[in-house]
Amino acid sequence: MIVSNVNLSCARCPGEGVVATAAASTDAYDELSGSLPPPSLSPTGHLVVAVCLGFIGTSGFFSNFLVLALFCRYRALRTPMNLLLVSISASDLMVSVLGTPFSFAASTQGRWLIGRTGCVWYGFVNACLGIVSLISLAVLSYERYCTMMLPTMADGRDFRPALGGICFSWFYSVAWTVPPLLGWSKYGPEGPGTTCSVDWRTQTVNNISYIICLFTFCLVLPFGVILYSYGRLLHAIRQVSSVSSVVTRRREKRVLVMVITMVVCYLVCWLPYGVAALLATFGPSDLITPEASITPSLLAKFSTVVNPFIYIFMNKQFYRCFRAFLSCTAPERGSTLKTFSRMTKTLRTVRQDKEHHVSAPAPSSVVPTHKSIHGSSQGANRVAPSPSNPEFAACYTPAAITLKPKLILVAHYRE
Numbered sequence: 001m002i003v004s005n006v007n008l009s010c011a012r013c014p015g016e017g018v019v020a021t022a023a024a025s026t027d028a029y030d031e032l033s034g035s036l037p038p039p040s041l042s043p044t045g046h047l048v049v050a051v052c053l054g055f056i057g058t059s060g061f062f063s064n065f066l067v068l069a070l071f072c073r074y075r076a077l078r079t080p081m082n083l084l085l086v087s088i089s090a091s092d093l094m095v096s097v098l099g100t101p102f103s104f105a106a107s108t109q110g111r112w113l114i115g116r117t118g119c120v121w122y123g124f125v126n127a128c129l130g131i132v133s134l135i136s137l138a139v140l141s142y143e144r145y146c147t148m149m150l151p152t153m154a155d156g157r158d159f160r161p162a163l164g165g166i167c168f169s170w171f172y173s174v175a176w177t178v179p180p181l182l183g184w185s186k187y188g189p190e191g192p193g194t195t196c197s198v199d200w201r202t203q204t205v206n207n208i209s210y211i212i213c214l215f216t217f218c219l220v221l222p223f224g225v226i227l228y229s230y231g232r233l234l235h236a237i238r239q240v241s242s243v244s245s246v247v248t249r250r251r252e253k254r255v256l257v258m259v260i261t262m263v264v265c266y267l268v269c270w271l272p273y274g275v276a277a278l279l280a281t282f283g284p285s286d287l288i289t290p291e292a293s294i295t296p297s298l299l300a301k302f303s304t305v306v307n308p309f310i311y312i313f314m315n316k317q318f319y320r321c322f323r324a325f326l327s328c329t330a331p332e333r334g335s336t337l338k339t340f341s342r343m344t345k346t347l348r349t350v351r352q353d354k355e356h357h358v359s360a361p362a363p364s365s366v367v368p369t370h371k372s373i374h375g376s377s378q379g380a381n382r383v384a385p386s387p388s389n390p391e392f393a394a395c396y397t398p399a400a401i402t403l404k405p406k407l408i409l410v411a412h413y414r415e
Contacts (some may be wrong), residue, residue, distance in 0.1 A: 176213075
């Protein structure tokens with residue numbers, strides 16, 4: 001309390017406001033981490049960070065809340081794959097509610113406001129929810145890959161794989177964020193002292209070993225799963241696009257653009273944070289400036305805004321329901337399609353059609369002659385060939401029959 005009164009009185013002194021703010025930040029940082037404080041941002045820098053956090057928190061809250069509202073409002077969206085998307089939105093919404101407001105308030109004051117216990121709680125909650133989002137993105141990419149490669153995954157009523165993936169992502173995240181509470185590393189202030197996370201600065205064997213494992217299993221491994229799953233998906237699409245229609249090739253380009261967007265946004269949001277953490281751990285203490293330390297943290301929080309637009313509003317099923325929600329009308333018929341993307345449906349159908357051609361018996365070697373066809377068409381009392389009539393098999397070859405499903409698919413899956 002004495003230090004607080006001194007700071008308040010000095011803040012009113014001319015020319016000493018910046019010094020008082022830095023002193024308050026220094027005392028708060030010493031109280032939390034017990035180490036030398038980093039250089040603080042200027043008042044203008046704290047104001048810019050507060051504006052960015054206010055935008056991120058507000059946009060992330062409303063966009064993710066809208067996703068949950070649409071999922072609860074429209075029954076057509078309650079599918080296994082969309083359940084994974086809702087899990088991502090739920091974790092991002094919790095970050096916007098439980099994390100961003102505290103760092104926003106700290107940035108407006110230029111120092112951490114809720115003490116050491118609040119810092120540990122903030123660091124644990126945000127680390128846990130951030131890893132949930134990362135692992136959920138990897139699980140989502142693997143589920144999409146499995147639905148393409150395994151026809152048994154095509155049942156839109158089986159929620160067990162999706163629920164298993166959600167439980168795995170949350171338990172996996174908790175398993176990696178509880179150890180700092182038990183002594184393997186710790187949570188403390190980061191950057192200019194207005195946010196808290198894993199202690200990146202203490203260069204001990206205990207702390208460095210945890211950071212290496214965290215970087216490997218919670219950032220590099222999910223990114224590898226995403227690259228593998230979407231890479232195999234695009235490879236399989238390219239294999240069948242040469243024998244498919246123009247519509248399928250157009251969908252291939254759309255899926256390629258979507259995959260590139262996902263990977264680039266993943267790297268932009270999370271790679272700078274991982275690199276900054278490694279540099280803070282293994283580099284000199286003054287290597288990263290306050291501006292450089294706060295920027296990766298803002299990008300990581302910005303993922304709560306990016307994820308709904310990439311994974312939700314680029315999904316035509318959600319987009320149709322969103323338009324219906326705004327206009328207070330019933331969603332279009334296209335939104336009642338199953339959870340899987342049209343590109344994945346078409347790919348799996350073409351794969352099954354190719355396998356059917358390989359396993360189908362060879363056509364009959366008996367070819368109807370011109371006389372037999374002419375004679376069969378002359379009888380007035382003869383029944384016209386139909387699919388239920390045995391003469392249908394003699395007049396039409398199997399190749400002509402197997403072409404119809406392809407034409408029906410192209411006509412059915414409209415853009």
